[in-house]
Amino acid sequence: MxxxxxxxxxxxxxxxxxxxxxxxxxxxxxxxxxxxxxxxxxxxxxxxxxxxxxxxxxxxxxxxxxxxxxxxxxxxxxxxxMVKTFQNVALFLESTVLDNVLTGGLLRHPVEDARALARRCLDRVGISGISGKLARDLSFPERARVEVARALCTExxxxxxxxxxxxxxxxxxxxxxxxxxxxxxxxxxxxxxxxxxxxxxxxxxxxxxxxxxxxxxxxxxxxxxxxxxxxxxxxxxxxx
Ligand SMILES: Nc1ncnc2c1ncn2[C@@H]1O[C@H](COP(=O)(O)OP(=O)(O)OP(=O)(O)O)[C@@H](O)[C@H]1O
Ligand SMILES: [Mg+2]
The missing domain is CATH 3.40.50.300 (P-loop containing nucleotide triphosphate hydrolases)
Incomplete structure (x- = not known):
């Protein structure tokens, strides 16, 4: 093993x-x-x-x-x-989904690369269609996926x-x-x-x-x- x-x-x-x-x-x-x-x-x-x-x-x-x-x-x-998502979702509510997710990518990449990576992460979790939506307008299932996408963006x-x-x-x-x-x-x-x-x-x-x-x-x-x-x-x- x-x-x-x-x-x-x-x-x-x-x-x-x-x-x-x-x-x-x-x-x-x-x-x-x-x-x-x-x-x-x-x-x-x-x-x-x-x-x-x-x-x-x-x-x-x-x-x-x-x-x-x-x-x-x-x-x-x-x-x-290794990263964790937070028990009580901590998205930036006045920012877009894409901006929320790309914060994860800034760990390893300059902002433009982080943005491209964020788009791929949104695609991976099946929500590329809502990248421009504000976080405060998301449904619960969308929020859960944005959290995962943001975590994935740290690779x-x-x-x-x-x-x-x-x-x-x-x-x-x-x-x-x-x-x-x-x-x-x-x-x-x-x-x-x-x-x-x-x-x-x-x-x-x-x-x-x-x-x-x-x-x-x-x-x-x-x-x-x-x-x-x-x-x-x-x-x-x-x-x-
Ligand atoms: N920052 C902190 N300061 C003091 N006590 C804390 C702190 N964080 C957690 N605790 C206490 O430590 C214990 C474990 O808490 P924890 O939040 O890890 O439990 P949990 O298993 O996640 O519970 P839940 O299922 O309710 O989320 C609890 O008694 C909690 O009150
Ligand atoms: Mg807990």
Whole structure:
């Protein structure tokens, strides 16, 4: 077997008295779509933020293709090939779709090249027809695709999606998942945080479950859905 593309080992992150991540380890191989699930407050967004350099873990190692990432600034990690989308979409609402997407391309290219790259990214996610629309006028499915296009414009190897499908209905989710599968077939590696179990089970071949900052299970969707610790984590929280 080849070495994992992304390797997280023993990562811990504390916010004051709260241990948000505790000794988290996981690995993701090139070309996988891995789901990261867990109840609200489990630490999913915190882990993504640590991966892309927005939070520095107190302990642990994060490597991308063997390269150490802990301590690097977010733009360096993006340049190394890993970016995340934001849980609450952070587009520039008064700018056009094209301008929003090309900001991703400025990481590696001068503005004219970034613009050409942005057009290709819009095409890849199937929304080249709305490049001139203002971000504030977008529908939820369009916004989700613009977010992905902007991330693609940084030319990542690993894309971390934080609840990108949260505002979508079932049919829109199915279309969005088709897009993610297509991107994977083009060589992208994906880690997906999502609360919609139907979607995550259909999309991912492997799931990692966080609860109170710890990995409590990992395995195929079928294995995870019958794992007693996972069932307990979800039922325990919803009954609380
Ligand atoms: N910047 C911060 N400062 C202090 N505490 C934080 C910060 N960010 C997150 N937390 C806390 O860390 C814990 C993990 O939060 P996180 O946002 O990672 O959870 P999550 O799994 O993404 O939850 P959700 O499913 O609701 O998005 C929570 O208790 C949260 O309140
Ligand atoms: Mg979150």
């Amino acid at each position: 080849s070495a994992p593309l992304l390797e997280v080992s023993g990562v811990s992150k504390r916010f004051g008295g709260l241990q948000a991540l505790s000794n988290v380890s996981l690995s993701v191989s090139a070309g996988e779509i891995v789901g990261l699930i867990g109840p609200n407050g489990a630490g999913k967004t915190t882990l993504f933020s640590a991966l892309v350099g927005l939070h520095r873990p107190e302990m642990g190692r994060i490597t991308l293709d063997g390269r150490d990432l802990v301590g690097l600034k977010p733009h360096r990690i993006a340049a190394a090939g 990542p190897r690993v894309l971390l999606l934080d609840e990108a499908m949260a505002a979508l209905n079932h049919a829109e989710m199915d279309e969005f998942m088709d897009l993610l599968r297509q991107l994977r077939s083009e060589g992208l590696t994906l880690v997906v945080v999502e609360h919609h179990m139907r979607a995550i089970m259909a999309l991912c071949e492997r799931l990692v479950v966080l609860n109170f900052g710890q990995v409590i299970a990992s395995g195929t969707p079928a294995e995870i859905s019958r794992n007693p610790a996972v069932v307990e984590a979800y039922l325990g929280r919803s009954a609380a």
